Amino acid sequence: MKAMLIDSTRCIGCRGCQIACKQWNELPAEQTTFFASKGYQNPRDLSSKTWTVITYNEVQIQDRFEWVFGKLQCFHCNIPACATACPVGALWKTEEGPVAYDANICLGCRYCQLACPFLVPRFEWDRIFPKIMKCTMCDDRVVAGLEPACSKVCPTDAIIFGDREVLVAEAENRISLNPRGYVHHIYGKDEVGGTCVMHLSNVPFEELAYQTNLPQKAFANLPAKTPADYSKPAMHAIPFVLTGLGIALGAVSWVVNRRMENERNTQSKEGAK
Numbered sequence: 001m002k003a004m005l006i007d008s009t010r011c012i013g014c015r016g017c018q019i020a021c022k023q024w025n026e027l028p029a030e031q032t033t034f035f036a037s038k039g040y041q042n043p044r045d046l047s048s049k050t051w052t053v054i055t056y057n058e059v060q061i062q063d064r065f066e067w068v069f070g071k072l073q074c075f076h077c078n079i080p081a082c083a084t085a086c087p088v089g090a091l092w093k094t095e096e097g098p099v100a101y102d103a104n105i106c107l108g109c110r111y112c113q114l115a116c117p118f119l120v121p122r123f124e125w126d127r128i129f130p131k132i133m134k135c136t137m138c139d140d141r142v143v144a145g146l147e148p149a150c151s152k153v154c155p156t157d158a159i160i161f162g163d164r165e166v167l168v169a170e171a172e173n174r175i176s177l178n179p180r181g182y183v184h185h186i187y188g189k190d191e192v193g194g195t196c197v198m199h200l201s202n203v204p205f206e207e208l209a210y211q212t213n214l215p216q217k218a219f220a221n222l223p224a225k226t227p228a229d230y231s232k233p234a235m236h237a238i239p240f241v242l243t244g245l246g247i248a249l250g251a252v253s254w255v256v257n258r259r260m261e262n263e264r265n266t267q268s269k270e271g272a273k
Helices: 016-025 080-087 111-115 138-142 149-153 165-177 227-272
Strands: 004-006 054-063 066-074 092-093 099-100 161-162 197-200
Touching: 004 165, 016 054, 016 149, 080 092, 092 161, 149 161, 161 165, 165 197
Parallel strands: 004 197
Antiparallel strands: 004 161, 054 066, 092 099
């Protein structure tokens, strides 16, 4: 299974990955504004038109402040909660690693937004028939044997792409060779059962606005079935339940209207006598 390792100590904040993401996925630019609060990135956050953002974090390290850059995007969970919650199968985990997405199937129900532990999927609030958008790890490129556009253009190899096991070993090796230069944790290795996007940092991950209160190996601790196994049948039944409910309500409406029409006809005939 393929994955990405993002090393914030090597990121120079050039945002080439942001541009490459927009170019490959044909995402439009969006108007942004400067804001005065933690983080100075542009745009401020992910959106339906921006699937990855380099965050600019001014962090105090010992007696000085330094810029430390993070990268927001989909984590492509090994057991994706978004795919479990999707009632129509618009999201799914591929054998290659990415959590792929088919906008043609999406209902815009936003269940995946509620299920995602990393708050990644974004809604198209500006469209009449909105859907969900998110990073796909360039699954079309990965299937073709290529690496994602963001890692391809990274000039400092702050983003590398490869087999997940190899990247975990590489991350462990970097920490071992420079124990004072890294937080001794590979973010994404174990969070929510592991992800295909992992991070290294020289500052605590909460400084980069990553969720740090997530369960570790939550799904692997269940021997028989995972929560996904229990919820999946119920979630996938929703379209059929809604369709059946619509048919039932339509039938009731037809019967009521027919009865009212018969009553009006009867009253009309009696009035004519």
